[in-house]
Amino acid sequence: MIDKKVFVVAIDGPSASGKSSVSRELARRHGWVWVSTGAFYRGLAVVARELGVATSDVAKLSALADDERWQVVLADDRTRVLLDGKDVTDQVYREDIGNAASTISQIPAVRSRLLEGQRRCAKGVAGLVAEGRDCGTVVFPDAPVKIYLTAHSEHRFERRAREEGRSVEETRAAQTQRDLQDSTRASAPLQVAPGAVVIDTSHLDLPGVVNKVDDLVKAALASWKN
Numbered sequence: 001m002i003d004k005k006v007f008v009v010a011i012d013g014p015s016a017s018g019k020s021s022v023s024r025e026l027a028r029r030h031g032w033v034w035v036s037t038g039a040f041y042r043g044l045a046v047v048a049r050e051l052g053v054a055t056s057d058v059a060k061l062s063a064l065a066d067d068e069r070w071q072v073v074l075a076d077d078r079t080r081v082l083l084d085g086k087d088v089t090d091q092v093y094r095e096d097i098g099n100a101a102s103t104i105s106q107i108p109a110v111r112s113r114l115l116e117g118q119r120r121c122a123k124g125v126a127g128l129v130a131e132g133r134d135c136g137t138v139v140f141p142d143a144p145v146k147i148y149l150t151a152h153s154e155h156r157f158e159r160r161a162r163e164e165g166r167s168v169e170e171t172r173a174a175q176t177q178r179d180l181q182d183s184t185r186a187s188a189p190l191q192v193a194p195g196a197v198v199i200d201t202s203h204l205d206l207p208g209v210v211n212k213v214d215d216l217v218k219a220a221l222a223s224w225k226n
């Protein structure tokens with residue numbers, strides 16, 4: 001069940017479009033929580049790897065998706081993952097795990113099992129910023145603010161290469177494959193949600209993007225009834 005009393009900002013977009021940085025800062029400004037829904041897919045990818053489950057094993061991955069041995073935990077800095085009580089967040093944000101997450105996110109049974117946990121993030125909080133690929137289309141379709149962040153691909157590759165200390169060429173190959181996979185899959189592909197405002201971040205710095213999103217948030221808050 002989606003809690004309609006909670007103000008949700010849904011932010012979607014391709015990899016390295018700045019979703020996490022924008023969500024973190026927007027949540028900080030309003031005293032809300034934020035979640036990277038990608039952490040659910042990444043977390044499952046880490047757990048599968050730790051337990052020796054292949055990314056092609058649909059039955060085992062679906063069962064693991066709601067296995068209580070692992071949890072996603074919300075935090076101010078980044079969305080964390082615990083496996084058997086141990087923090088495995090450092091593994092979660094590696095590029096190889098991002099690619100594995102993209103592969104397993106194509107499995108409809110995995111998506112439907114991870115959905116409930118993502119919606120639970122909106123329980124008992126004043127506001128939630130949720131970012132991912134299908135936050136405005138599937139996870140929180142009634143969110144009063146929906147944003148689609150995008151950036152010219154070369155800007156995104158450079159940004160991610162800088163963050164990870166890798167070459168732009170290496171990053172370009174990995175990201176292109178992942179974006180293609182995320183936007184062409186049959187189940188909940190990355191797309192602009194109905195009613196979403198598209199923001200191109202190519203020529204904006206972080207405060208510039210957050211200000212644009214925040215203007216939309218403030219306007220929506222003014223007319224929002226809960």
Ligand code: DC
Pocket residue numbers: 015036037038039041042098101102105131132133134135178182
């Ligand atoms: O946003 P991210 O890079 O952490 O996401 C990792 C992968 O997880 C992404 O390539 C596709 C999948 N994902 C998804 O299918 N749906 C979401 N809402 C978020 C992520």
